[in-house]
Amino acid sequence: MNRSVLYWRAASFAVAAGFVALWQLIADQRLVSPVFLPGPDRAWASLVRGFASGDLLDKLLGTLEHMAYGWFVASIAGIALGAMIGSSRTMRSYVAPSLEFLRPLPVSAVIPVAIAMFGLTQSMALFVIAFGAIWPMLLATIHGFAAVEPRLYEVARSLHMSRLAIIFKIALPSASPDILAGMRLSVTVALILSVVCEILAGLDGLGHWVLLSARSFRSADLFAGVILLGVIGYLTALAMSMVERRLLKWRSSGH
Amino acid sequence: MNRIAAVNQSANGPRPGRAQIAFSGVTLNLGGKAILENISLDVKPGEFLCIIGASGCGKTTALRLAAGLYQPTSGTVAFDGKPMLAPRRDIAIVFQDYGKALLPWRTASGNVSLALEASGMAASQRAARIDELLKKVGLPNHAGKYPAEMSGGMQQRLQIARCLAQEPKALLMDEPFGALDAMTRQGLQDEVLSLVRASDATVVFVTHDLEEAIYLGDRVIGLLPHPGRIGIELKIDLPRPRDQLTTRENPEFLRLRRELFDFIKASEA
Known part of the structure; x- marks a missing residue:
């Protein structure tokens, strides 16, 4: 790590610390009623308490579970469908209009449909999260497969590579930057929809925790939940970009 | 003859x-x-x-x-x-646009390997053959490099090595x-x-x-x-x-x- 990277990292931590300090100041000065705004000290205490009792950990794991399942299903389906649609021009022209209709559909409009179909259940949450998270992945995969360098297909033809070998040795790695970018976007979508589903269907998770805390004016608990959600978002994005950097080492190695 | x-x-x-x-x-x-x-x-x-x-x-x-x-x-x-x-x-083809004809996500040896894999050569035999081919085109010290790390001339040599791997x-x-x-x-x-x-x-x-x-x-x-x-x-x-x-x-x-x-x-x- 060189000096300037260190410098910028220190600067960004300083800004974050500044915000926390400002928050503490506002809370201490009672500019906002403590019923609604706890200080960072109280939020932190609530976090510690929640983890000590195990409640918050359960909720955290619940949210992570919803998010992971939905994201996993969306990834598998998105990449498989995207590969099929993206690698065939005919498929693209047949399917693209339907996709264009479905894509801008707000997921919030799909939730009542899902509730009618599955009830207030885990399956409903899985369906909604997967439905919402599939789009970035599906569209990125279609684009990635459609943009494979045609020259490489000619190389594959002259080497008599099998269809399977072409998919796994040429198309998939070539589309991997797009696919990974799609996966990074959709992990965030999955988090948002997990919270929404937990709130709407009362499923065990941070969304439910946040809702109950707000309703009973436990502002410190509410903030603890929100902070934890922020941390999940931050860490998953960080993990995805680390995976991306590792897998796409070949891209950044240019002069 | x-x-x-x-x-x-x-x-x-x-x-x-x-x-x-x-x-x-x-x-x-x-x-x-x-x-x-x-x-x-x-x-x-x-x-x-x-x-x-x-x-x-x-x-x-x-x-x-x-x-x-x-x-x-x-x-x-x-x-x-x-x-x-x-x-x-x-019949092997060497394309003009070497940058497009190589797999950017594979190293030099990986690119040569593609042709050997396609011909069904056993994995155990590939390494020696890859070394030999890279030596032949003057890239013996670049086996682990990605195409993006190589000059145009080196990339074209690499493409030639892959073509020679086809024993055309x-x-x-x-x-x-x-x-x-x-x-x-x-x-x-x-x-x-x-x-x-x-x-x-x-x-x-x-x-x-x-x-x-x-x-x-x-x-x-x-x-x-x-x-x-x-x-x-x-x-x-x-x-x-x-x-x-x-x-x-x-x-x-x-x-x-x-x-x-x-x-x-x-x-x-």
Whole structure:
């Protein structure tokens, strides 16, 4: 790590610390009623308490579970469908209009449909999260497969590579930057929809925790939940970009 | 065979007998436009044939027909007496745009490995073969590099190594050095000549560089444009091995260059 990277990292931590300090100041000065705004000290205490009792950990794991399942299903389906649609021009022209209709559909409009179909259940949450998270992945995969360098297909033809070998040795790695970018976007979508589903269907998770805390004016608990959600978002994005950097080492190695 | 090689004063060169690549009456229309018209051409095994012509005359298209990537509208393209209906593993193509023809996510050895994997070579045998091929093209110390970390000349060498991994009977080269600087280009010309001498392969080499064509070839064919057809055919009797200085100073070289130059000028007029 060189000096300037260190410098910028220190600067960004300083800004974050500044915000926390400002928050503490506002809370201490009672500019906002403590019923609604706890200080960072109280939020932190609530976090510690929640983890000590195990409640918050359960909720955290619940949210992570919803998010992971939905994201996993969306990834598998998105990449498989995207590969099929993206690698065939005919498929693209047949399917693209339907996709264009479905894509801008707000997921919030799909939730009542899902509730009618599955009830207030885990399956409903899985369906909604997967439905919402599939789009970035599906569209990125279609684009990635459609943009494979045609020259490489000619190389594959002259080497008599099998269809399977072409998919796994040429198309998939070539589309991997797009696919990974799609996966990074959709992990965030999955988090948002997990919270929404937990709130709407009362499923065990941070969304439910946040809702109950707000309703009973436990502002410190509410903030603890929100902070934890922020941390999940931050860490998953960080993990995805680390995976991306590792897998796409070949891209950044240019002069 | 040996006797003839001795007479030719080159280790290989064209061998008599049946043509290895045979175009007979080949016409190709693409999108209702005639690209090539009535091309008949025999390439002998071991021959180094160069194709030149003004841009847009269909040289690359002719090469793609020889590779089996295109099928003629009429006429036939045959390889070893059998019609070419699809690309063959023993015909390797070196594309001009090496940057697009290599897998950027594979290292140099991974790219060579692609051809070996496709031929079904056991994983245990690949490493030694890859080392040997990379050494052959002068990249023994770059096995772990990605194409993006290599210069243009190195990338083109890598593509050549992958093509040699196919153990081709015929090597089809589409302006392989067109994008390289003059020094790199001359170095690669000599390397290709010695690689070809060692491998016995037939070569069809498309270029727009007249001197390159004369320097490398046993024979040069010039195409006329719109539609592409054969306009000139020159046998190159310059002694081998060729040398960047003496060959290019040879009066016969200069005469041939003049002849081709006039041909191109006339064809563009």
